[in-house]
Amino acid sequence: MVPPGDGTDSETMELTSGTGAPPHTTGPLFHNFGWNCHLFRFVAGVIRRERLPAFERLLWRACRGNVFLRTSEIDDVLNDTVTGEPVNKTVFIIFFQGDQLKTKVKKICEG
Numbered sequence: 614m615v616p617p618g619d620g621t622d623s624e625t626m627e628l629t630s631g632t633g634a635p636p637h638t639t640g641p642l643f644h645n646f647g648w649n650c651h652l653f654r655f656v657a658g659v660i661r662r663e664r665l666p667a668f669e670r671l672l673w674r675a676c677r678g679n680v681f682l683r684t685s686e687i688d689d690v691l692n693d694t695v696t697g698e699p700v701n702k703t704v705f706i707i708f709f710q711g712d713q714l715k716t717k718v719k720k721i722c723e724g
Contacts, residue, residue, distance in 0.1 A: 655708045656718050662686065662701040668721070672707065675717050681708040 660668055665684065672680060683706050690699045707718055 653708055653710060654715055655706055656722055657704070657706040658722060659687070659702045659704055662703050665703050665705075668705075672718070672721055675721060676709065676714055679709065679714060680718065682706070 669682060672682060685704050687702050687704060691702055692698065693700050707722075709715065709718055
């Protein structure tokens with residue numbers, strides 16, 4: 614269990630690929646197998662820098678490598694909202710497809 618103020622803050626969004634390609638293209642980037650669109654979802658948030666390696670391992674193992682994770686360190690030192698102590702945090706964004714991965718990713722981020 615994560616102590617208050619020590620967890621991740623995250624938000625989930627959905628992306629869809631559309632038909633916004635210029636008319637001069639020679640073919641589709643993805644072959645459409647009867648689906649109207651490809652649905653990509655992502656979760657973005659911040660996490661304490663020292664918790665990032667364990668977070669990455671847990672995410673990789675639970676999702677069997679079917680996620681794409683990008684991180685970037687926040688240069689400024691932030692203050693913890695509960696204790697007021699200075700903390701170093703990292704921004705993350707996780708891309709994935711499907712409802713099962715959405716459930717797993719959200720549970721990991723909220724846990």
